[in-house]
Amino acid sequence: MELDWNILKPQERLTLQLRMLYERSGFRQYHMSRFEEYGLYQKNRSFLPSEQVITFTDLDGRLLALKPDVTLSIAKNAQVEPQGCGRYYYSENVYRPSQESHTFQEIRQIGLECIGAVDDGVTAQAVSLALQSLALSGRAFALEAGHMGFVAGLLDAVGAPESACPGLLTCIREKNKHELQKQAAEAGLSRQGAEALCCLSALSGSWEQVLEEAEPLALNAAMGAALEELRTLCAALASQGQTEHLRLDLSLVNDMEYYNGLVLQGYLAGAPRAVLKGGRYDPLAARFRPGARAVGFALYLDELNRLDDAAERPAMLSVALPKGRLGDRVYSLLAGVGYGCPENYQESRKLVVENPAAGIRYFLVKPSDVAIYVEHGAADVGIVGKDILAESGADIYELLDTGLGRCRMCVAGPQDFVDDPSRTLRVATKFVNIAKAYYAAQGRDIDIIKLNGSIELAPLLGLSDVIVDIVETGTTLRENHLKVLTEFMPISARLIANRASYQFRRREIDTLVQKLAEVMEP
Ligand SMILES: Nc1ncnc2c1ncn2[C@@H]1O[C@H](COP(=O)(O)OP(=O)(O)OP(=O)(O)O)[C@@H](O)[C@H]1O
Ligand SMILES: O=P(O)(O)OC[C@H]1O[C@H](OP(=O)(O)OP(=O)(O)O)[C@H](O)[C@@H]1O
Numbered sequence: 001m002e003l004d005w006n007i008l009k010p011q012e013r014l015t016l017q018l019r020m021l022y023e024r025s026g027f028r029q030y031h032m033s034r035f036e037e038y039g040l041y042q043k044n045r046s047f048l049p050s051e052q053v054i055t056f057t058d059l060d061g062r063l064l065a066l067k068p069d070v071t072l073s074i075a076k077n078a079q080v081e082p083q084g085c086g087r088y089y090y091s092e093n094v095y096r097p098s099q100e101s102h103t104f105q106e107i108r109q110i111g112l113e114c115i116g117a118v119d120d121g122v123t124a125q126a127v128s129l130a131l132q133s134l135a136l137s138g139r140a141f142a143l144e145a146g147h148m149g150f151v152a153g154l155l156d157a158v159g160a161p162e163s164a165c166p167g168l169l170t171c172i173r174e175k176n177k178h179e180l181q182k183q184a185a186e187a188g189l190s191r192q193g194a195e196a197l198c199c200l201s202a203l204s205g206s207w208e209q210v211l212e213e214a215e216p217l218a219l220n221a222a223m224g225a226a227l228e229e230l231r232t233l234c235a236a237l238a239s240q241g242q243t244e245h246l247r248l249d250l251s252l253v254n255d256m257e258y259y260n261g262l263v264l265q266g267y268l269a270g271a272p273r274a275v276l277k278g279g280r281y282d283p284l285a286a287r288f289r290p291g292a293r294a295v296g297f298a299l300y301l302d303e304l305n306r307l308d309d310a311a312e313r314p315a316m317l318s319v320a321l322p323k324g325r326l327g328d329r330v331y332s333l334l335a336g337v338g339y340g341c342p343e344n345y346q347e348s349r350k351l352v353v354e355n356p357a358a359g360i361r362y363f364l365v366k367p368s369d370v371a372i373y374v375e376h377g378a379a380d381v382g383i384v385g386k387d388i389l390a391e392s393g394a395d396i397y398e399l400l401d402t403g404l405g406r407c408r409m410c411v412a413g414p415q416d417f418v419d420d421p422s423r424t425l426r427v428a429t430k431f432v433n434i435a436k437a438y439y440a441a442q443g444r445d446i447d448i449i450k451l452n453g454s455i456e457l458a459p460l461l462g463l464s465d466v467i468v469d470i471v472e473t474g475t476t477l478r479e480n481h482l483k484v485l486t487e488f489m490p491i492s493a494r495l496i497a498n499r500a501s502y503q504f505r506r507r508e509i510d511t512l513v514q515k516l517a518e519v520m521e522p
Contacts, residue, residue, distance in 0.1 A: 010137075011108065011304045015091055017136045018110055018299070022089040025129060027112055030074050030088040038063040044072055046257045047284050052097045054104055066095040066104075071113060071281070071296065076288050080116040088113050099393070111278070111298030115285050118293035120229075123262065123280070124236040126295045130264055130276060131242055133299055139307070140269035142245055142503045143276070144204075146252030147230055148259050150214070151200065153222030158193030160184075168197065173253050175201040176398040203250035207234040210248035229261065247503075258284060264297055267503045270307040272377025273395070274499065275300050316359050317508045320374055320382035322367035326405045326493055330383045331362070333402065337515040359508065371396065371496065380501035381509060386491045387470055391431045397502055399513050400495040403520055406472075409434060409489035412482045413466035414459055428458030429468040438468065438488060456480040 005013055019029070038055050045051055047069075054066040067073065070090050080086040089112040098105045112129060114122045127145070134141035151172065155165055164187035171180035177198045184194035199217060203210050211231055218224045230248060237243050254263045259279040266276030278297025285294035319334070321327045328346070335341075341355040345364060354361035363379055370384035371394035385405055389398070409431070419425065421444075428449040429435045439446045449464050456476055458464040470491055471477060471484060495516065497509050 011301045027087045027089040030090045035064040036067045038065040074113045078115045085116040108301045109298045113296035115294045120232050130297050134266045143266045144247050144249045146263045147226040149226035150223050157219035172251050174398045178401040200251040207248045267500045271303045316361040318361045318379045320365050320370045320379035321362045323364050329404050374498050377498045381497045391433050396496040398494050402493045404493040406492045407470045408487050410471045410484045411486045426464040428464035435468040
């Protein structure tokens with residue numbers, strides 16, 4: 001009986017094709033049980049995506065875990081000859097917490113790892129297989145490559161203090177130039193230093209173009225070595241005709257503790273987030289085998305069964321617009337630069353309005369839902385208050401500060417409020433995550449009372465000691481006999497983009513950003 005490929009789901013079909021590709025390329029399958037010694041994860045916490053792991057005691061009293069990761073086990077158990085390179089692939093389920101659903105999820109991963117004497121040739125083979133893996137999906141795809149050495153070298157060259165690096169890296173990763181400028185200034189960097197960091201987000205495109213533009217920006221040996229490594233890799237791939245879908249993006253950064261060199265992210269049209277992640281992770285390999293190097297990647301196949309075919313066809317750029325006070329002002333701004341719609345959405349109850357000639361479609365959503373639509377790829381871009389964006393923690397690009405809807409996040413309380421550090425502070429707020437992060441940084445113990453509006457009532461009725469809320473004119477506070485105690489986060493409306501949309505619709509998104517930037521007040 002012949003194998004009928006049509007009865008297989010896309011994920012099953014691709015899994016078989018990938019296994020054939022990896023076997024033919026000389027990789028051996030690494031099998032592992034669902035369970036692994038918990039001690040492995042405990043000792044290597046910083047290499048895991050989350051510290052939360054499902055554990056249990058087995059019949060011999062050993063503490064085991066449902067595996068959250070495969071790479072750690074391969075790095076520990078790989079049988080590698082001295083001076084040799086172990087080549088493994090795996091197709092396994094991992095168990096990780098999902099912030100969104102607040103439950104653990106079983107995630108199907110297929111990936112490969114090269115451990116030991118990883119040289120330029122091995123790295124080129126791994127990247128070539130990442131490209132071929134994406135191509136096997138039969139969809140439009142893009143593989144982005146960056147280099148942690150270039151970014152780390154730049155942070156070093158501009159004299160970024162270690163304490164400021166996590167914040168600066170987040171801004172770089174989000175292509176958030178406006179916050180990057182601000183944080184760089186706060187960290188005491190020179191104007192040139194801040195400008196150099198901001199340049200990173202533009203170093204994105206074809207490998208020839210990016211390397212040419214990056215060359216003059218290499219300020220030290222580490223940056224030069226990173227570019228040389230990328231040049232060698234790209235030249236090897238070009239000689240095999242494999243660079244059509246490869247892009248370099250030097251603002252692509254991943255976990256600094258894990259990746260130390262090349263970093264990879266792969267996208268398929270129709271999938272809202274990266275379906276492939278990987279790179280060089282020598283520090284982890286060297287924990288188990290001194291001097292070992294490693295490169296690998298993992299594909300997240302669960303996305304595949306829900307890929308949206310419609311999203312592959314070129315359609316209008318979709319914008320999630322917040323209904324209400326902010327949306328009206330943002331829409332006027334967009335209409336002023338040629339993105340208006342013939343139909344007036346304010347005069348109807350329609351939730352979708354569009355202008356096919358301008359190539360734009362608006363979804364009218366609740367302000368607090370904008371980031372969700374964008375992160376999940378239901379909208380390509382969106383405009384959202386920084387308050388809601390920071391609260392959501394959405395994984396998006398923050399491309400522009402529109403300057404609209406300016407206000408600030410504050411702690412406010414009664415006129416005669418005096419903090420008593422011996423008591424847990426009761427804080428009422430809509431912004432639970434922002435409040436928690438603010439007080440955690442102060443080391444202050446708090447109880448949060450989550451409210452959905454009229455926050456100022458809470459201290460008046462004794463429900464809380466203070467509130468964390470946005471203040472614009474200060475009228476609401478004044479009229480309720482409260483005052484600002486601390487102001488800690490400036491707020492305004494930001495233009496955000498879905499990470500995958502930015503891969504496939506970059507020109508349209510950049511045009512929109514540029515047109516808005518031209519009419520915005522400095
Ligand atoms: N005085 C203000 N009050 C509230 N938001 C303001 C103010 N000034 C500017 N904004 C910005 O406008 C955005 C949207 O505010 P709006 O009050 O319309 O939404 P919301 O309170 O989140 O709405 P909903 O409760 O209906 O979800 C906020 O996220 C904030 O960034
Ligand atoms: O400083 P002001 O100019 O007085 O503005 C600040 C007020 O505006 C917001 O409330 P909103 O009107 O969104 O109502 P809400 O209480 O339902 O959140 C915010 O929560 C403050 O209460």
